[in-house]
Amino acid sequence: MEGDFKTLISFGLQGQTFAFDSLMVRNILPYEGQLTRVPNARNFILGVINLHGNIFPVTDMRKIMGIDQQEITVDTSIIIVSPEDKIESQFGIVVDLVKEVFEVETERIEPPVFQRKMGLIESFQGAVTEKGELIHLIDLLHLVSQIESKK
Amino acid sequence: MIDKFRAKFVEEGLDNVHDLEEAMLLLEKDPTDKEIIERIFRAMHTLKGGGAMFGFNDLSSFTHHLETVYDWVRNGKLNVTEDIISETFKAIDQIKYLLEVGDVSDESEKQELAQLTQRIKGFVSSTNEDNEAKKGADSKREEDLSASTMEASKTYLIHFKPHTNILQNGTNPLYLLDDVQALGKAFVLYNDENVPELNELNPEDCFVSWDIVLNTTEVLNEIQDVFIFVEDECDLNIVEIFNGDILSHPKFEQIIEQCELGKQKLTAELLKGISWGGDENASSSEKKKVLLKEHKISSIRVASTKIDELVNLVSELVTIQAQLHLYAETNREPKMLDLSESIEKLTRQLRDNAFEISLIPLQNDLMRFQRLVRDLSKELNKEIDFIIEGGDIELDKNIIEHLTDPLLHMIRNCVDHGIEMPEERIKKGKNPKGSVIFKAYYEGSNVIIKIIDDGMGMDPEVILNKAIKKGLVEEGLDLSKKEILDLVFSSGFTTKDVVTDLSGRGVGMDVVNRKIGEIRGEVSIDSDLDKGTTVTLVLPLTLSIIDGLLVSVASGQYVIPISAIEKIIPLEDNDRKSIFNGVIKLGEEHFPVIDLHDIFNEVCGDEKQHIIQVKFEDKRYGLIVDRVIGEYQTVVKPLGRMIKDQEVISGASIMGDGTISMVIDTNRLIHAFGNQKIHK
Numbered sequence: 001m002e003g004d005f006k007t008l009i010s011f012g013l014q015g016q017t018f019a020f021d022s023l024m025v026r027n028i029l030p031y032e033g034q035l036t037r038v039p040n041a042r043n044f045i046l047g048v049i050n051l052h053g054n055i056f057p058v059t060d061m062r063k064i065m066g067i068d069q070q071e072i073t074v075d076t077s078i079i080i081v082s083p084e085d086k087i088e089s090q091f092g093i094v095v096d097l098v099k100e101v102f103e104v105e106t107e108r109i110e111p112p113v114f115q116r117k118m119g120l121i122e123s124f125q126g127a128v129t130e131k132g133e134l135i136h137l138i139d140l141l142h143l144v145s146q147i148e149s150k151k
Numbered sequence: 152m153i154d155k156f157r158a159k160f161v162e163e164g165l166d167n168v169h170d171l172e173e174a175m176l177l178l179e180k181d182p183t184d185k186e187i188i189e190r191i192f193r194a195m196h197t198l199k200g201g202g203a204m205f206g207f208n209d210l211s212s213f214t215h216h217l218e219t220v221y222d223w224v225r226n227g228k229l230n231v232t233e234d235i236i237s238e239t240f241k242a243i244d245q246i247k248y249l250l251e252v253g254d255v256s257d258e259s260e261k262q263e264l265a266q267l268t269q270r271i272k273g274f275v276s277s278t279n280e281d282n283e284a285k286k287g288a289d290s291k292r293e294e295d296l297s298a299s300t301m302e303a304s305k306t307y308l309i310h311f312k313p314h315t316n317i318l319q320n321g322t323n324p325l326y327l328l329d330d331v332q333a334l335g336k337a338f339v340l341y342n343d344e345n346v347p348e349l350n351e352l353n354p355e356d357c358f359v360s361w362d363i364v365l366n367t368t369e370v371l372n373e374i375q376d377v378f379i380f381v382e383d384e385c386d387l388n389i390v391e392i393f394n395g396d397i398l399s400h401p402k403f404e405q406i407i408e409q410c411e412l413g414k415q416k417l418t419a420e421l422l423k424g425i426s427w428g429g430d431e432n433a434s435s436s437e438k439k440k441v442l443l444k445e446h447k448i449s450s451i452r453v454a455s456t457k458i459d460e461l462v463n464l465v466s467e468l469v470t471i472q473a474q475l476h477l478y479a480e481t482n483r484e485p486k487m488l489d490l491s492e493s494i495e496k497l498t499r500q501l502r503d504n505a506f507e508i509s510l511i512p513l514q515n516d517l518m519r520f521q522r523l524v525r526d527l528s529k530e531l532n533k534e535i536d537f538i539i540e541g542g543d544i545e546l547d548k549n550i551i552e553h554l555t556d557p558l559l560h561m562i563r564n565c566v567d568h569g570i571e572m573p574e575e576r577i578k579k580g581k582n583p584k585g586s587v588i589f590k591a592y593y594e595g596s597n598v599i600i601k602i603i604d605d606g607m608g609m610d611p612e613v614i615l616n617k618a619i620k621k622g623l624v625e626e627g628l629d630l631s632k633k634e635i636l637d638l639v640f641s642s643g644f645t646t647k648d649v650v651t652d653l654s655g656r657g658v659g660m661d662v663v664n665r666k667i668g669e670i671r672g673e674v675s676i677d678s679d680l681d682k683g684t685t686v687t688l689v690l691p692l693t694l695s696i697i698d699g700l701l702v703s704v705a706s707g708q709y710v711i712p713i714s715a716i717e718k719i720i721p722l723e724d725n726d727r728k729s730i731f732n733g734v735i736k737l738g739e740e741h742f743p744v745i746d747l748h749d750i751f752n753e754v755c756g757d758e759k760q761h762i763i764q765v766k767f768e769d770k771r772y773g774l775i776v777d778r779v780i781g782e783y784q785t786v787v788k789p790l791g792r793m794i795k796d797q798e799v800i801s802g803a804s805i806m807g808d809g810t811i812s813m814v815i816d817t818n819r820l821i822h823a824f825g826n827q828k829i830h831k
Contacts (some may be wrong), residue, residue, distance in 0.1 A: 032763060034814070036707070036803070036810065036811040036812075037707060038790065038799075038800060038803075038813065039750065039752065039753075039799070039800070039813070040750075040751065040752070040753035040800075041794055043225070045793060045794060046795075048200055048790060048803055048811055049811075050805050050809055050810070050811050051469055053467050053471075053805060054788070054807065055788045055789075055790065055791070055803050056791060057790060057794050058794045059789045059793070082798065083603060088789065088791065089791070090791075091793055116493075127283055148793065
């Protein structure tokens with residue numbers, strides 16, 4: 001075997017495809033309006049969700065990245081991620097559509113195509129072409145630190 | 152495998168060190184106390200032995216020298232001096248270090264260790280000459296020792312005759328008997344001579360009385376306390392009958408046999424007639440050994456993560472139980488309701504139990520504080536008495552973890568900035584020895600901790616000027632003294648350059664305030680110039696479960712902690728109109744109200760609204776909500792770090808139907824929205 005593999009999960013946002021490390025994913029749920037609003041929270045926090053007796057905050061990826069609101073469809077999903085592998089740090093991310101989990105050799109990952117920052121995401125981790133589609137890689141740990149530092 | 156044992160030894164070793172430190176502080180107060188010296192010697196001995204066994208060779212040989220010193224002290228060959236105590240404290244630090252790192256390898260550390268060892272050895276060799284003189288006193292002391300180790304266990308005869316109506320108040324006398332039995336070894340004899348024939352018997356009356364022979368080390372007061380709530384509903388007579396244990400005496404058994412057969416009445420005189428004869432001392436010290444042994448297995452060491460898990464699981468159970476109850480109620484299944492109620496009872500007991508387990512006494516921390524005050528005051532040449540009241544108060548482990556740093560900081564403030572130098576104190580006409588009092592006590596479902604010093608206090612004017620300079624308040628505002636003192640809690644109030652000219656404490660108080668706030672506690676400060684400062688902490692007993700009132704505001708459901716609520720008042724339309732500039736007039740009472748619709752950016756509906764009156768410090772505030780749904784016991788879960796900047800919401804809790812309700816932190820709510828004067 002040559003080179004390392006990375007397992008990614010890809011999702012759609014406004015026609016574009018993004019991905020992050022699938023090892024951080026804990027759960028994928030359909031978005032059914034089961035959120036409880038938290039008053040006075042920052043705009044990209046949609047609310048909190050009860051998942052098996054734990055309460056997790058749910059963020060809206062579209063608002064984080066400053067993308068126009070898409071309508072909520074049957075495809076709209078919540079990805080529950082655990083970037084630090086601790087139950088306290090788990091949170092949900094709302095995306096337009098969850099696509100697939102795929103493996104990619106690390107050497108195939110190229111420098112990011114996007115140079116400008118998008119909302120809270122200062123920079124992208126890289127880009128990869130899979131099945132003829134360009135996928136932008138997001139660094140979740142970076143995102144978390146952005147969310148937490150931004151008051 | 153050996154690593155596992157080593158880890159265990161280190162853990163136990165640290166306990167020993169802890170014990171050693173505690174004993175040293177006591178010894179400093181009374182250098183002649185034989186029992187304490189014995190305790191120190193034993194702790195050192197354990198460390199030495201264990202150290203050698205698990206490869207802590209430096210530790211073992213170092214402790215050996217230390218032990219020798221205390222062996223001499225123990226045998227009266229050496230008197231405890233200030234020097235010995237100081238060196239021992241240093242040695243204890245060294246032991247702690249050795250426990251952490253194992254054997255030292257670093258050359259300079261080795262030298263340091265050797266020097267310290269040399270100094271300790273010095274105590275023993277330098278006193279060789281005058282030890283003869285002390286030999287006389289020696290034997291006498293040994294006698295004292297043997298007397299003091301004898302445990303003061305006593306036997307009491309308790310005659311407990313409840314009045315016939317005791318059951319009507321819901322008292323179960325059998326529980327009282329259980330409580331008595333928990334105090335020591337007890338023999339219970341019941342007396343049924345007053346019980347009438349079955350057809351005359353009223354099952355709601357109590358006719359039985361009991362005679363209890365109790366052997367205990369507790370004092371008489373403890374026994375009386377058991378019956379404290381039924382004092383007026385029974386005839387109670389407690390007599391001390393025997394010094395030592397009577398229960399295992401053969402004669403005692405004979406007497407009891409007679410009494411059981413109804414031939415004799417158990418009286419104090421009868422029992423007082425028993426004696427052990429000549430070997431009384433021997434048997435009672437034997438008894439002590441037994442007691443000690445029992446004491447040893449009465450507690451076990453459990454990893455704290457396991458306890459956390461237990462508490463978590465119990466919390467989960469409480470939530471699930473609520474779901475079960477809801478299901479049973481909505482489906483109206485009587486059988487199910489019964490079951491759910493039984494489970495509820497069990498859950499409640501389990502919950503109380505689990506929380507009791509997770510409580511630990513403040514004591515352990517207090518040792519550190521005592522040491523800190525001692526070291527710091529020596530360093531600063533100040534004389535300070537550190538007085539602890541209520542060290543046995545127990546608090547949630549998680550709370551104590553969050554508490555240590557702020558407390559440490561505040562006590563350091565006291566010693567460092569609060570208490571003046573002795574000369575200065577004399578000039579002010581105060582006792583040159585300053586005092587810092589640490590006081591902890593329960594109040595309702597809270598624990599109150601006060602740190603009181605009689606130092607220089609804080610000057611409100613200095614604080615106000617500083618705050619104006621810092622731009623925290625506008626000039627010309629008429630602030631009360633309390634409001635001025637509260638300014639020290641605002642962030643950015645104290646920086647390094649202020650420390651020197653700011654009188655008294657208040658340094659870093661914003662950090663303290665924040666830390667205490669994290670565990671849902673409150674800090675307040677009171678100070679009189681030249682008289683001293685009192686910092687008061689109000690802490691919750693536990694973090695994760697609260698009794699709350701569920702209310703609705705627009706479409707959301709919120710929980711308000713019951714402990715804060717004074718009363719609930721329906722809000723009439725007329726009264727609503729009387730709200731002017733945030734203050735409502737209800738009857739004769741005026742108080743400020745906060746409309747939660749405004750806070751949560753919700754629109755008022757047509758629903759009838761209610762005012763929840765809550766207390767905040769010494770004032771009352773009203774919170775306007777829509778519906779009051781009911782009282783719930785809820786598990787408060789954190790919202791996660793992402794929503795941490797949330798001021799008003801302290802957490803969320805899952806309701807029986809799986810929905811989430813936000814838990815309102817009334818203190819912070821009022822602080823943020825009620826005190827408009829300071830928070831512009």
